[in-house]
Amino acid sequence: xxxxxxxxxxxxxxxxxxxxxxxxxxxxxxxxxxxxxxxxxxxxxxxxxxxxxxxxxxxxxxxxxxxxxxxxxxxxxxxxxxxxxxxxxxxxxxxxxxxxxxxxxxxxxxxxxxxxxxxxxxxxxxxxxxxxxxxxxxxxxxxxxxxxxxxxxxxxxxxxxxxxxxxxxxxxxxxxxxxxxxxxxxxxxxxxxxxxxxxxxxxxxxxxxxxxxxxxxxxxxxxxxxxxxxxxxxxxxxxxxxxxxxxxxxxxxxxxxxxxxxxxxxxxxxxxxxxxxxxxxxxxxxxxx
Amino acid sequence: xxxxxxxxxxxxxxxxxxxxxxxxxxxxxxxxxxxxxxxxxxxxxxxxxxxxxxxxxxxxxxxxxxxxxxxxxxxxxxxxxxxxxxxxxxxxxxxxxxxxxxxxxxxxxxxxxxxxxxxxxxxxxxxxxxxxxxxxxxxxxxxxxxxxxxxxxxxxxxxxxxxxxxxxxxxxxxxxxxxxxxxxxxxxxxxxxxxxxxxxxxxxxxxxxxxxxxxxxxxxxxxxxxxxxxxxxxxxxxxxxxxxxxxxxxxxxxxxxxxxxxxxxxxxxxxxxxxxxxxxxxxxxxxxxxxxxxxxxxxxxxxxxxxxxxxxxxxxxxxxxxxxxxxxxxxxxxxxxxxxxxxxxxxxxxxxxxxxxxx
Numbered sequence: 001x002x003x004x005x006x007x008x009x010x011x012x013x014x015x016x017x018x019x020x021x022x023x024x025x026x027x028x029x030x031x032x033x034x035x036x037x038x039x040x041x042x043x044x045x046x047x048x049x050x051x052x053x054x055x056x057x058x059x060x061x062x063x064x065x066x067x068x069x070x071x072x073x074x075x076x077x078x079x080x081x082x083x084x085x086x087x088x089x090x091x092x093x094x095x096x097x098x099x100x101x102x103x104x105x106x107x108x109x110x111x112x113x114x115x116x117x118x119x120x121x122x123x124x125x126x127x128x129x130x131x132x133x134x135x136x137x138x139x140x141x142x143x144x145x146x147x148x149x150x151x152x153x154x155x156x157x158x159x160x161x162x163x164x165x166x167x168x169x170x171x172x173x174x175x176x177x178x179x180x181x182x183x184x185x186x187x188x189x190x191x192x193x194x195x196x197x198x199x200x201x202x203x204x205x206x207x208x209x210x211x212x213x214x215x216x217x218x219x220x221x222x223x224x225x226x227x228x229x230x231x232x233x234x235x236x237x238x239x240x241x242x243x244x245x246x247x248x249x250x251x252x253x254x255x256x257x258x259x260x261x262x263x264x265x266x267x268x269x270x271x272x273x274x275x276x277x278x279x280x281x282x283x284x285x286x287x288x289x
Numbered sequence: 290x291x292x293x294x295x296x297x298x299x300x301x302x303x304x305x306x307x308x309x310x311x312x313x314x315x316x317x318x319x320x321x322x323x324x325x326x327x328x329x330x331x332x333x334x335x336x337x338x339x340x341x342x343x344x345x346x347x348x349x350x351x352x353x354x355x356x357x358x359x360x361x362x363x364x365x366x367x368x369x370x371x372x373x374x375x376x377x378x379x380x381x382x383x384x385x386x387x388x389x390x391x392x393x394x395x396x397x398x399x400x401x402x403x404x405x406x407x408x409x410x411x412x413x414x415x416x417x418x419x420x421x422x423x424x425x426x427x428x429x430x431x432x433x434x435x436x437x438x439x440x441x442x443x444x445x446x447x448x449x450x451x452x453x454x455x456x457x458x459x460x461x462x463x464x465x466x467x468x469x470x471x472x473x474x475x476x477x478x479x480x481x482x483x484x485x486x487x488x489x490x491x492x493x494x495x496x497x498x499x500x501x502x503x504x505x506x507x508x509x510x511x512x513x514x515x516x517x518x519x520x521x522x523x524x525x526x527x528x529x530x531x532x533x534x535x536x537x538x539x540x541x542x543x544x545x546x547x548x549x550x551x552x553x554x555x556x557x558x559x560x561x562x563x564x565x566x567x568x569x570x571x572x573x574x575x576x577x578x579x580x581x582x583x584x585x586x587x588x589x590x591x592x593x594x595x596x597x598x599x600x601x602x603x604x605x606x607x608x609x610x611x612x613x614x615x616x617x618x619x620x621x622x623x624x625x626x627x628x629x630x631x632x633x634x635x636x637x638x639x640x641x642x643x644x645x646x647x648x
Contacts, residue, residue: 182372182374185370186370
């Protein structure tokens with residue numbers, strides 16, 4: 001499963017009209033910019049005065065960082081920026097770590113030592129994703145209440161781990177399945193124990209896959225809003241809830257809200273950009289002829 | 290240094306009725322290079338993998354040095370294996386690949402480095418120790434796989450078609466190097482190949498398998514001279530032995546209308562076997578063209594001129610059917626396509642009973 005692949009450099013097809021080729025390139029750029037535009041607009045707005053942001057759109061204005069300092073220092077909501085960022089950071093980190101620790105052995109078993117009915121097991125994992133989360137929120141809320149977990153970071157760590165686990169198992173299984181079985185056999189003949197085989201032979205090969213999987217878990221957990229706002233709307237909550245709390249009732253504060261949104265989006269954009277460069281490496285290059 | 294013994298060892302894959310390896314009995318002596326050869330699906334690789342511990346032995350037992358290893362995991366068998374696709378660890382350098390087994394055995398780093406260097410010297414791999422496998426040519430990768438096997442001085446080397454990914458010229462060269470290396474190290478080696486030329490040139494003894502059943506195990510020369518059955522006769526030798534169905538008439542056998550003279554011994558052996566349809570086999574080098582028009586009449590249809598020798602395919606009428614006989618000739622043969630020739634038998638003939646066994 002190649003998640004991030006770099007498109008090969010476009011070569012003109014023989015006999016293809018040059019005009020058509022240029023038009024296609026133009027169309028690609030337009031589509032790309034259309035996707036990028038909301039983020040661009042959001043970022044620009046974040047650097048504007050409220051009056052400028054609420055007026056008719058202008059391209060040139062005096063940029064200011066005031067909105068960013070306003071939203072990060074505001075204490076109007078139930079949750080400050082630093083609290084929310086810290087909560088998000090730890091909840092995402094811990095839930096992703098647990099999901100990966102649980103998913104690696106599961107994926108190893110499913111890919112390399114499949115037992116009877118392993119396909120059904122795999123389907124069970126993904127079937128947990130079929131249920132709309134609103135359908136499950138009430139029992140979840142009651143369980144969380146009875147366990148005294150409402151409004152805690154723990155409840156989100158548990159739920160984000162559970163939410164990401166099926167995806168992590170699925171992705172990792174397909175990466176593990178690409179490890180040539182002779183490599184594992186060679187390692188066992190060379191005297192490596194099961195842990196030695198996994199740690200020294202398999203994991204280095206699937207490292208890019210591990211990184212891609214962990215990154216997706218991070219992104220999904222970072223972006224999650226519904227569970228956070230339902231089970232933990234207060235001081236122990238996350239960045240999406242904080243952005244939501246920046247909506248003011250006394251009028252439109254577009255620039256401030258934009259600044260808050262940029263702060264919530266920024267880490268994911270950076271993570272995606274960094275990972276994309278590292279993850280395009282081939283999986284098992286040089287292992288077999 | 291070790292002896293290997295298969296005792297009625299069988300492998301039956303789950304969901305299959307027919308064993309992939311069927312009651313294999315085989316003794317391999319210390320320092321021997323034994324080749325397992327057979328067509329694809331003959332069970333030769335499965336037999337090797339049973340010895341490696343990579344396949345379950347469903348029946349029977351396997352011994353290394355009189356120790357029953359049937360149920361032991363590969364880690365505990367003290368063997369080294371070279372895979373067809375080499376199976377080099379892609380994340381490790383050549384040096385790390387070769388030292389991997391020693392590292393697992395917790396050999397101290399300095400000693401490990403010395404042993405890797407020694408193996409690298411034997412295999413001319415010293416300049417490449419810091420490279421990753423993906424930056425090596427096919428031949429170099431093959432040598433790294435060899436190096437990984439010899440560096441740990443195992444009891445037995447297991448080779449699973451290690452040369453089949455090399456180009457033809459390199460394969461011939463590596464084949465002799467490998468046989469020489471085995472002789473120098475004196476380590477028992479079990480070598481799997483589908484290439485009977487490889488089997489004949491490398492093996493001290495060759496075990497021929499078909500459909501999971503051991504057909505014959507003998508020295509290459511013995512296999513060539515006295516094949517036990519029709520399958521071995523046809524499989525060993527290049528080009529293959531001429532094999533025809535033949536009816537026994539009045540206790541005599543004939544090819545293309547010409548009665549073949551048999552030794553008294555063979556006549557006696559054949560007369561003890563019931564049935565009418567036998568097999569008759571003659572190697573190409575045991576046929577010759579006669580100048581006097583006496584013998585089997587035929588027409589040359591293909592000339593394979595290899596330079597030092599030629600093989601001529603001759604169409605003959607045999608018991609009412611067209612059959613091709615391959616005849617060995619000198620490299621500068623004067624015969625060409627379309628020539629009418631007569632052929633005589635000048636060497637030994639093999640007779641196979643209706644059940645395929647040699648008589």
